[in-house]
Amino acid sequence: MSSAVMDVTDGVAAAPLLTAADRCDRCSAPARVRVLFPLIGDGAELLFCGHHYQAHESALTVSAVIVHDQREHASP
Numbered sequence: 599m600s601s602a603v604m605d606v607t608d609g610v611a612a613a614p615l616l617t618a619a620d621r622c623d624r625c626s627a628p629a630r631v632r633v634l635f636p637l638i639g640d641g642a643e644l645l646f647c648g649h650h651y652q653a654h655e656s657a658l659t660v661s662a663v664i665v666h667d668q669r670e671h672a673s674p
Contacts, residue, residue: 616668622647634664 620629622645629645636642644658648669651658659665 616645616666620645622650624650630667630669632666632668633658633662634666635661636663 616629616632618628620632621627622629625647627647627649630648631646631651633644633646633651634641635644646654651667651669
């Protein structure tokens, strides 16, 4: 697994790395965290900038199955 991806589950394939085209679902800033909910619909996902992920982290980590956190690898 790439060091740029943190997978909080075992045995689940890592999602592709976020790119400059990936934007926060809350404010359209560059996305730094992908949160996956594979049991909801067709594998629902949310993308967050660092600020919005931090604001909602406690709730997201309780309800999400997979969190791919790329904040430490973001460009300045």
